[in-house]
Every structure is written in structure tokens, then in C-alpha cells.
Amino acid sequence: MKEIELSEIEDYVRPLHCGIRWKIIEYLRDDPKSSDEIFNHLNELREKVAEEMKYCKGECNHVIKKKLKKPTLYYHLRELESVGIILMEEYKPSEQKRAPEKVWNLIMEKLIINLK
Numbered sequence: 001m002k003e004i005e006l007s008e009i010e011d012y013v014r015p016l017h018c019g020i021r022w023k024i025i026e027y028l029r030d031d032p033k034s035s036d037e038i039f040n041h042l043n044e045l046r047e048k049v050a051e052e053m054k055y056c057k058g059e060c061n062h063v064i065k066k067k068l069k070k071p072t073l074y075y076h077l078r079e080l081e082s083v084g085i086i087l088m089e090e091y092k093p094s095e096q097k098r099a100p101e102k103v104w105n106l107i108m109e110k111l112i113i114n115l116k
Helices: 010-016 019-028 035-053 070-082
Strands: 002-005 086-092 101-106 111-114
Touching (some): 010 019, 019 035, 019 070, 070 086
Antiparallel strands (some): 086 101
């Protein structure tokens, strides 16, 4: 749990303003995930949303509208990490013989804002 004063809210507005970041937080709730797992999950969500949007007739407002690219994912992860919401915990060997993957964990359980 982190408790902040109203004067500190600006530090959290930018990292939390984006819907994709909320999807990342939601996905990390249960256990740590690698960058590839997060990337694949978000792209699967996008495909599901794209299918659902065929029937919405413009009435829905979905967070993930276009295909996510790896550099964009890392930008979102760094933004969440910058305020201590998630943490890169370890490196996991890559299955595709690439550089090791980062494993991310949700470390902030609650954020309380004191409004007075």
C-alpha cells in the first residue's frame, strides 16, 4: 500500500492515464509475467476486441484499437515501473534463443490519495 498526498498525484497521473497500462496491471494481479507473455496477452485482447467491434456499430470505446509493438509495450512498462507500481524482478531465458526476457511483477497493492 502506498499513501500519497494530493500534491503528489501528478507523479501518478501520467503512468495511470492510459488504458493499456490498466490492462497490464490487471494481467499482473495474480502472478509475475514475462514481457512476451504481457505482449501476447495484450495482442490477444486486441484481436478479441476487433471481433467484438464488428457488431458494436461504433457504440463501444475500446482501449486496445491497434496492434501493439514491442517498443510501445516497453514504454508502458517503464512508465508503470517509474512510480513503483510494477517491478522488473528477474530475467528469464528466451525460448527463441534471443536475449533473456524481463519478468514483471505488480508490487503496489493499493494507492491511497489523501485529498485533505
